Amino acid sequence: MLTFDHVHFYYKKGQSVIENMSFTIETGESVAIVGANGCGKSTIAKLMDGLLLPKEGRVTFKNIDTSRPTDLDKIHEQIGFVFQNPEDQFITTTVMDEVVFGLENIRVPREEILNRLNYAIQAVQMEDYLDSMPHQLSGGQKQRVAIAAIVAMRPEIIIFDEATSMLDPQGREQVRSIMNELHRQGMTIIHITHHMQEVLSAERILLIHEGRLEFDGNPLTFFETATVADYQLELPFAVRLYQMFHHSTPLTADWKEMVRLQWSIN
Numbered sequence: 116m117l118t119f120d121h122v123h124f125y126y127k128k129g130q131s132v133i134e135n136m137s138f139t140i141e142t143g144e145s146v147a148i149v150g151a152n153g154c155g156k157s158t159i160a161k162l163m164d165g166l167l168l169p170k171e172g173r174v175t176f177k178n179i180d181t182s183r184p185t186d187l188d189k190i191h192e193q194i195g196f197v198f199q200n201p202e203d204q205f206i207t208t209t210v211m212d213e214v215v216f217g218l219e220n221i222r223v224p225r226e227e228i229l230n231r232l233n234y235a236i237q238a239v240q241m242e243d244y245l246d247s248m249p250h251q252l253s254g255g256q257k258q259r260v261a262i263a264a265i266v267a268m269r270p271e272i273i274i275f276d277e278a279t280s281m282l283d284p285q286g287r288e289q290v291r292s293i294m295n296e297l298h299r300q301g302m303t304i305i306h307i308t309h310h311m312q313e314v315l316s317a318e319r320i321l322l323i324h325e326g327r328l329e330f331d332g333n334p335l336t337f338f339e340t341a342t343v344a345d346y347q348l349e350l351p352f353a354v355r356l357y358q359m360f361h362h363s364t365p366l367t368a369d370w371k372e373m374v375r376l377q378w379s380i381n
């Protein structure tokens with residue numbers, strides 16, 4: 116359980132970036148954090164992990180306060196990050212070494228390393244690339260290797276920070292389906308994105324606007340109640356398609372049905 120309790124944050128005094136933010140993410144949830152550029156999404160991710168500390172209020176992970184430096188290692192072990200550019204994370208020369216490296220570092224026994232390698236590589240469907248050089252793979256494949264390296268560490272939460280934004284539609288779809296599968300297996304998934312198409316896979320949306328939490332609920336309610344254009348966000352394809360044919364913006368039962376359908380397929 117990850118909790119923000121009346122969190123305030125600024126980089127420069129007097130220039131508030133996160134304002135009085137409170138929410139709790141339960142174990143096993145799939146949450147999308149959305150909002151326009153610069154609204155504070157990455158700052159929230161860093162606060163979750165204790166990379167940044169609140170100026171006021173508290174961030175706790177399983178009741179451990181991120182401001183207690185002695186417990187930070189425990190938090191880092193259980194919260195994994197996948198970033199926009201996977202190349203920034205690569206440190207070895209083969210896909211296999213990339214997944215094994217972190218495990219050796221924390222002295223996981225040999226047999227357990229093999230189990231975790233198999234599991235993680237299968238989860239991202241990169242079994243045929245174990246000996247490949249990460250830098251020579253496609254964008255989507257690179258991102259899948261980065262995810263495998265995180266999955267192998269068995270974190271409780273994975274935060275995907277704009278992890279699909281540099282990928283082509285096929286790569287994006289592959290990563291999205293891996294996220295869904297990991298979530299089905301019980302992992303907590305936090306997906307920071309401004310691709311509204313992708314938020315349909317999440318169970319819950321947190322909309323951030325100028326450092327404040329403006330909406331917290333499921334995608335259906337979100338598209339019903341939030342005026343997406345006010346937040347410089349695009350409508351998902353299903354919604355735009357519906358509007359194109361019906362020349363209307365208000366929500367109707369059909370419109371909701373399309374979102375519901377797409378949501379349930381995901």
Ligand SMILES: Nc1ncnc2c1ncn2[C@@H]1O[C@H](COP(=O)(O)OP(=O)(O)OP(=O)(O)O)[C@@H](O)[C@H]1O
Pocket residue numbers: 126127132150151152153154155156157158159
């Ligand atoms: N290290 C920093 N020092 C000073 N200001 C910063 C720093 N990092 C971010 N900011 C500012 O804090 C605000 C929130 O930034 P943040 O990166 O959290 O937003 P974001 O929603 O993730 O943006 P994007 O979608 O563009 O990645 C922005 O105004 C940004 O310029």
